[in-house]
Amino acid sequence: MIHHSDAGAQYTTFRLAEHLDAAGLVASIGTVGDALDNALMESAMGLYKTELIKPQQPWKMLAQVELATAEWVDWYCHRRLPGEIGNIPPVEYETNYHLKTTKPQITSTI
Known part of the structure; x- marks a missing residue:
């Protein structure tokens, strides 16, 4: 790794x-x-801060931030509809990509 x-x-x-x-x-x-190799992460962190962290501050406990972060990541991956990928959730886009690019395995019936 x-x-x-x-x-x-x-x-x-x-x-x-x-x-x-x-x-x-x-x-x-x-x-x-x-910064080109870090652009995607910088973009995601910028959205995270803009959409979740800054609007709800001040945070009183770390547990609040942890729970809110888990909920935001779930929303971001499963319900967010970015126009750049056809207004579908990122998880659906990734699944569609793999279905199109993965070649079926040849199996034997013998």
Whole structure:
């Protein structure tokens, strides 16, 4: 398994490298000043903050944030209808993609 990150100071420490190695993970760090490999995550985090975190602050307990986050992720994946993918939920889009690109397995009846 690979842990990919940007080149932020918190991701380039020896302590993190040792922790990843102990967990059997390989570190992968993007090039400095190149946010292209991180664009999708930055976009998702921006939506998360804009749609959930900022409108409901101040949060009083961590448990509230954890529960609200789980509910938001469920909504984002199963009920959100992004126009960029045809106004269907992301989970449905991904399922359709795999159905179209996965070749059926040949089975024997012998």
